[in-house]
Amino acid sequence: MKTKKPIAKKEEEIDAKKIRIRIVGIGGGGGNIISELSKKLKDFSSQKIDFIAVNTDKQALASLPKTIKTFPFGSNLTKGLGTGRNFEIGEKAAKEDVEKLKEVFKEERDLYIFVSSLGGGTGTGATPILTKLAEEMNLDVIGIFTTPFLFEGKKKMDAALKAIEKIKENVNAYMVLPNEKIFSMTKEEISFTDSLNLLNDHLSESLDGLLRTIYLPGLINIDWADIKTIIEGKNKTAYLNFAKAKSTNSAEEITNSLLKSPILKYSLDNADNVMFNVEAGKNLSLQLLSQISEKISDLSPNAKIIFGLTQNIKFKNDIKITILATNSEIEIIPKKKEKKKEKKIKEEVEVRKNALEIKEEEQKKEKKEDEEESIYEIPAYLRKK
Ligand SMILES: Nc1nc2c(ncn2[C@@H]2O[C@H](COP(=O)(O)OP(=O)(O)OP(=O)(O)O)[C@@H](O)[C@H]2O)c(=O)[nH]1
Ligand SMILES: [Mg+2]
Structure with a gap:
């Protein structure tokens, strides 16, 4: 009997590897993050992934690595000097230059x-404004946004939340990373810039995992159609995270670190799509793989789950897992630590109160039973045996 060649699968794979992605960093922070990412992804050709930084601040654009295309806008209004933290000026500048901004999407x-x-x-x-343009052109967009630290003030946070409200309708999926979460990423005192880099690095590692999943051929391959399935639709929340481990770690440890991102609180309970890709050396055991997969499936019972496996001989005993899940609740404004403590104390008081009430009720019940039982001649403790 002739064995059938898997021609169809091969063609699919080639197609998937041909897809082209543009990563657009908007404003100073957006530019910093994509600059970090471009360093991580330097092995990918610019044919596959290209970077473009969009800003009103020409000096900020000039400081970016050469691998990033720069796209200044709003010079009439801002003279190339930024908006001075004024988002109304940012909006006005974008609206005035909307025809020019369309060029960000000119190449397919x-x-x-x-x-x-x-x-x-x-x-x-x-x-x-940019996400609206993309929506009008029917483009697929994943949005990744950070929100300011709480100490930066309510005004900034309100502006950020308002922007998210406008943006989310116009993107397939969006992820919100609160800068406030950086506090839980380090115990040490850290400079402001280094602290931002902690988040930027973590995000870059996650995105690196996603892009490798798309581009590297897999033993169990995730193709472009799979990614499209995950991000199909509009206004979905997204959770993207990675975990690095050793093949000696337990499935429990690995899944825990995958699902507990330090910068994004998320639960898989109501996720509708979950994609995860394992990149590992030859030593990865089938048992570990199946246990990890089972744990993820158990946690997201209603989700469509897409799983991929990429072998990387350089990895030896190392494992990197990347997860992208959509449509579940995300925490956009994390509570201040003090607030958390306050809540915990309140809950403890609540529990204690309940425990006292229950104890009192039990005592009353016991007393009543004793009284009832006392009418029998045989002592209660003998009857209970
Ligand atoms: N995670 C992260 N957050 C950043 C970074 N840079 C700035 N931020 C945050 O983003 C907010 C906005 O700052 P920028 O991105 O510099 O502002 P912009 O969009 O360039 O706007 P203007 O400079 O006011 O025109 C700040 O309040 C910080 O909370 C960064 O590199 N990483
Ligand atoms: Mg700026």
Whole structure:
């Protein structure tokens, strides 16, 4: 009997590897993050992934690596100097230059990833205009946004939240990373810039995992159609995270670190699509793989689950797993630590009160039973045996 050649699968794979992605960083923070990412992804040709930074601040654009295309806008209004933290100016500048901004989408791409740090003037004002343009052109967009630290003030946070409200209708899926979460990423005192880099690095590693999943051929391959399935639709929340481990770690440890991102609180309970890809050396055991897969499936009972496996001989005993899940609740504004403590104390008081009430009720019940039992001649403790 002739064995059938898997021609169809091969063609699919080639197609998937041909897809082109543009990563757009908007404003200062967006530019910083994509600059970090471009360093991580330097092995991918610019034919596959290209980077473009959009800003009103020409000096900020000039400081970016040469691998990033720069796209200044709004010079009439801002003279190339930024918006001075004024998102109304950012919005106005984008609206005035809307025809020029369309050029960001002039070359055809299969997917756009928008990265913007909300709270300042340019990112907050211009991102909703850019996502609206993308929606009008029927483009697939994943949005990744950071929200400001709580100490930066309510005004900035409100502006960021308002922008998210405008943006989310116009993107397939969006992820919100609160800068406030950086506090839980380190115990040590850290400079402001280094702290931002902690988040930027983590996000870059996650995105690196996603893009490798798309581009590297897999033993169990995730193809472009799979990614499209995950991000199909509009206004979906997204959770993208990675975990690095050793093949000696337990499935429990690995899944826990995958599902507990330090920068994004998320639960898989109501997720509708979950894609995860395992990149590992030859030593990865089938048992570990199946246990991890089972745990993820158990946690997201209603989701369509897409699983991929990429072998990387350089990895030896290392494992990197990347997860992308859509449509579940995300925490956009994390509570301040003090608030958390306050809540915990309140809950403890609540529990204690309940325990006292229950104890009292039990005592009353026991007393009543004793009284009832006392009418029998045989002592209660003998009857209970
Ligand atoms: N995670 C992260 N957040 C950043 C970074 N840079 C700035 N931010 C945050 O993003 C908010 C907006 O700052 P920028 O991105 O510099 O502002 P912009 O969009 O360039 O706007 P203007 O400079 O006011 O025109 C800040 O309040 C910070 O909370 C970064 O590199 N990483
Ligand atoms: Mg700026």
